[in-house]
Amino acid sequence: MKICYLLPKMGIGGAERHVLSLAAGLRARGHDAGIACVFEEGRLEDEIRSKGIPLENLNLPARWDLATLFKIWKWLRAKQIDVLHTYLFGLDFFGVFPARLLKIPVIISSRREIALWQKRRHLMMVQLGNFFVDHVVCCSQAVREWVLKKEKISGKRASVIRNGVDFNRFRNSSRPDCRDKIRQEFGIPAKSFLIGTVANFSIEKGYPYLIDAAAIVLKKRPDARFLFIGGGPLLGEMKQKAEAVSPEGGIIFTGYRSDIPDLIAAMDVFVLASLIEGFPNALLEAMAMGTPVVATETGGIPELVRSGVDGVLVPPKNGERLAETVLTCLNDQQMAQKLGENARNKITNDFSLKRMLDQYEEFYQSLLSQCSKISLRDKDYTQGQSRKAGTDPMR
Secondary structure, eight states, X not given: OEEEEEESOOOSSHHHHHHHHHHHHHHHTTOEEEEEESSOOOTTHHHHHHTTOOEEEOOOOSOOSHHHHHHHHHHHHTOOOSEEEEOSTTHHHHTHHHHHHTTOSEEEEEEOSOOTTOOHHHHHHHHHHTTTOSEEEESSHHHHHHHHHHHOOOXXXXXXXXXXXXXXXXXXXXXXXXXXXXXXHTTOOTTOEXXXXXXXXXXXXXXXXXXXXXXXXXXXXXXXXXXXXXXXXTHHHHHHHHHHHOTTSOEEEEESOSOHHHHHHXXXXXXXXOSSOSOOHHXXXXXXXXXXXXXXXXXXXXXXXXXXXXXXXXXXXXXXXXXXXXXXXXXXXXXXXXXXXXXXXXXHHHSBHHHHHHHHHHHHHHHHHHHHHHHHHOSSOOHHHHHHHOOOTTO
């Protein structure tokens, strides 16, 4: 299969990391999988090229308008693509509409979040795009339920394929070695407990509540430190808030980092304070490392974490509960170790990259097979006929 993943840019985010793993994995299986960016290549450019994945950049101005639509159509017209798979807002219309005009055999759109931020104009554009797409893939059941409710798409054209973890990323991250290295880098005492998170500084990640929790933990456990990894629009504001509650430097901001496995390996507890989530890659990776996790019970997180078994879930927007749970993990190391072991076993058994690649490969081939049958019966293949003949290959 010749597969093109189309995104606005390849920034450092969960969706982009997922696409990188998916493209690399399918290329290793003999498929011609490549990535194209509409506006700019982004921070993952070097890593993509180092894995031998074809990366193209349309280098268009960062706006959604008729000129962008035409240029995407012109670019797609020059390609011989079997499967076009779009990611992130905008391309769920500006990618799939020109692809349908060009009769690309299989057109897929992704949903990676519960998009509470969308206003009516955003939702209308997504709903319009759904007329031209063959299938919508969601990263969790919670996201699928949101899509069915808000986008009015048929359940037969919306499936769930959950993310998988590339364990090769963690192969060289030894916990004792990383523990010492990261503590030395940031001037953290060797015996200090380290609580960390990996998340963009945006409203939905719940950083104000995490900082409130950190202030409580640091008062009760002066030997603890917090490591916040990521960047984003709220970074400056959160630094000011952290300075106000912990002027002694108990909260450390790292900015964007490429050595996420090493940083997670250095942590005693991983915490995610999100207000809403689709299916967070950072949480998957922390569990794969065997790091005890504390997360909010929201969105797709309960589909991943069984509270008290392979992690602990707390209500969102509650810094006190978050702090209490982190302190429990620090004070009961035997319990925390058991949670980490259970988490690692769960990811190994149920959320491997191989499992994800198997499902996507089967999914693409199923849609291509349906398309071939329709084309043989009627060369004037249309979206309406696709709906009548298609079934959901993943449910």
